Amino acid sequence: MRVSIAEAAFLLDEGQVVAVPTETVYGLAARLDRPNAIAKIFSLKGRPKNNPLIVHLASLDDLSKYVSELPPNLDVLARAFWPGPLTLILPAFESAIPDIVRAGLQTVAIRVPDHPLTRQLLALTGPLVMPSANISGRPSATSRAHVEYDFGEEFPILDGGECHQGVESTILHWDGRIWTVARLGALSPEDFIPVLGYAPEVMTGKKEAPLCPGQHYRHYAPKAHLILSETISSESEGVILGFIDRKYPKGCRLISLGNSSDPKEAASRLYAVLRQLDTQGIKRAYVDMNFPAAGLWLTLRERLLKAASGK
Numbered sequence: 064m065r066v067s068i069a070e071a072a073f074l075l076d077e078g079q080v081v082a083v084p085t086e087t088v089y090g091l092a093a094r095l096d097r098p099n100a101i102a103k104i105f106s107l108k109g110r111p112k113n114n115p116l117i118v119h120l121a122s123l124d125d126l127s128k129y130v131s132e133l134p135p136n137l138d139v140l141a142r143a144f145w146p147g148p149l150t151l152i153l154p155a156f157e158s159a160i161p162d163i164v165r166a167g168l169q170t171v172a173i174r175v176p177d178h179p180l181t182r183q184l185l186a187l188t189g190p191l192v193m194p195s196a197n198i199s200g201r202p203s204a205t206s207r208a209h210v211e212y213d214f215g216e217e218f219p220i221l222d223g224g225e226c227h228q229g230v231e232s233t234i235l236h237w238d239g240r241i242w243t244v245a246r247l248g249a250l251s252p253e254d255f256i257p258v259l260g261y262a263p264e265v266m267t268g269k270k271e272a273p274l275c276p277g278q279h280y281r282h283y284a285p286k287a288h289l290i291l292s293e294t295i296s297s298e299s300e301g302v303i304l305g306f307i308d309r310k311y312p313k314g315c316r317l318i319s320l321g322n323s324s325d326p327k328e329a330a331s332r333l334y335a336v337l338r339q340l341d342t343q344g345i346k347r348a349y350v351d352m353n354f355p356a357a358g359l360w361l362t363l364r365e366r367l368l369k370a371a372s373g374k
């Protein structure tokens with residue numbers, strides 16, 4: 064159910080949960096100072112309590128209220144990428160960030176999102192915690208229709224149209240020496256070179272405990288069985304998630320991620336395409352994985368691997 068910015072602010076003030084757009088994906092928002100609403104987010108999503116939430120701020124100015132220590136380069140990172148699809152894991156002022164938000168950790172994940180409606184909303188409400196607006200484990204939501212599919216038509220949604228980026232924010236972690244990538248996202252490691260002087264190492268595929276507790280869990284998965292393949296051969300039958308400019312075996316049905324030279328387009332379509340499999344009752348699909356292992360393609364690869372593995 065569509066709500067206006069004023070209605071969204073009112074509902075959030077009352078301690079309700081509202082879905083709001085961001086430039087990456089839709090979020091399920093609750094006010095940082097409404098612990099019951101925050102608890103409701105976990106139950107609505109079926110999210111494990113040990114998976115912490117990102118705190119979204121209206122601007123960088125508020126950061127020092129919530130963060131106890133500012134790592135070097137934080138200023139340049141924030142100036143370069145905020146508002147935008149960057150989340151930073153920082154030492155928390157524990158008294159300012161409820162335990163439930165941090166899942167008991169001493170850190171807090173912070174981002175300043177870049178969506179005009181949500182920025183206006185944040186100016187009215189103060190900090191909002193929001194995970195992606197999907198049932199835990201399922202593909203994220205990049206439109207109002209996706210949110211309604213997961214949470215019902217009566218669920219209050221601030222409708223901001225389709226999310227422009229289509230994949231979640233990139234999460235960086237300060238290890239005391241350098242920044243590393245705790246979750247791949249809309250910004251690629253290479254995007255940080257002009258600002259940091261290096262591309263932060265990607266820690267998400269490491270065997271050690273992931274830097275983001277959420278990486279433990281099943282993610283982005285449609286009900287369909289996905290078969291990832293670098294070479295779609297003539298034996299591949301049925302539905303193919305692939306690219307409009309490629310030729311696939313006769314008789315296959317293409318669900319398009321866009322053009323094979325355009326990772327931004329593929330990112331913006333990814334979750335809609337995965338959700339389409341479910342809404343159309345498709346049980347099995349091949350995925351054309353013949354794309355580079357660099358830049359934004361790296362994020363797409365990671366999301367598809369997770370969506371296919373059911374982990």
Ligand code: TXA
Binds near residue numbers: 193233246
């Ligand atoms: O683009 C995004 O980041 C979207 C929009 C709505 O802002 N949000 C989003 O939230 O993707 P969520 O909850 O789906 O993913 C947040 C990830 C989880 O993997 C969680 O474990 C991790 O961030 N995280 C949150 N707080 C953390 C912390 N203090 N330390 C380590 N990881 C943290």
Ligand code: MG
Binds near residue numbers: 195203
């Ligand atoms: Mg999520």
